[in-house]
Amino acid sequence: MDRQTTPWVGFGAGKVILLGEHSVVYGHPALAGPLSYGVTARGVASKRCQLALPGTLSRTQKALLNNAFRRAARLCGEPGVKVTMESELPLSMGLGSSAALSVAYSRVLLKAAGRKDVPREVARLALEMEQEFHGTPSGVDHTTSAEQQLILYKRLPNQSAGRVRVVKSSRPLKVLVVLVGERSPTKKTVGALRERQARWSARYGRLFEEIGAVATEGAKAVEAGDLEALGDAMNVNQGLLSALGLSSPPLEDMVYRLRGLGALGAKLTGAGGDGGAVIGLFLEPEPAVAKLLELGVRCFSSQLAGPRAL
Ligand code: MEV
DSSP: OOOOOSOEEEEEEEEEEEEOTTGGGGTOOEEEEEEEEEEEEEEEEOSSEEEOOOTTSOHHHHHHHHHHHHHHHHHTTOOSEEEEEEEOSOTTSSSOHHHHHHHHHHHHHHHHTTOOOOHHHHHHHHHHHHHHHHSSOOSHHHHHHHHTSOEEEEEOTTSSOEEEEEOOOSSOEEEEEEEESOOOOHHHHHHHHHHHHHHSHHHHHHHHHHHHHHHHHHHHHHHTTOHHHHHHHHHHHHHHHHHTTOOOHHHHHHHHHHHHTTOSEEEEESSOSSSEEEEEEESSOHHHHHHHHHTTOOEEEEEEESOOOO
């Protein structure tokens, strides 16, 4: 066989959840889309199947990445490849950095094994890695990254896999993403919510049900090109997340700030808690991005779906 001379390249997009984080863990639908930023992995032919990791990582981080990589590599028959990566995503801010990494590595592993990196196969391998990082995620993060499209995702009972419906938008969906402070790990926020819902299951169950309904309505609004209705669904979702105890003063402040800057809707995205990411849906986010950057706020814009301007 010819030795591979050009590197195998794999991209994993970061994600934002427009509607339905947390309730997705309990089997309700969530609407999520890929960011234009993510993680790029590159693989070159090698005697062994191995990762080359940056020296800046701690021993614990390296061990975690290596274990996750080995799990996916085993499913691929351990192809001879040495893999590096570069990330454009902030870590642990609710933007799916671990899922993006898992997808990028999985694409390279599949290519090195001479297999097609179709979304279903990529998601199967990426899930192995996500389980090492997060235990039992709902699967929405790595599925969105692998599909690289706006999707309505519904978890199957007791699995980290789900039903996927691609949601087509005739209009561009543009979000402004703001990074607000530090936050606790997703596992901790999800675990604390699980304790509350176990104690007051009827009350929390009603809120999850309502978030699921709002996510389904949001998907319909996208398909109808009704961005005002999508924005309203996001605002209502934020209220429900707050009722579930998942918001905090810094997140709420930013939500109101984005609405003041003209967002059609704004909410936290991802696990929430003490900090994390806030998103605003804008027809044109750039003026708001410029204003916030001038004030030293960490933010960027991204298109999630629809036709892209050339
Ligand atoms: C994290 O991006 C999304 C959560 O719903 C957790 C999960 O779906 O596994 C908070």
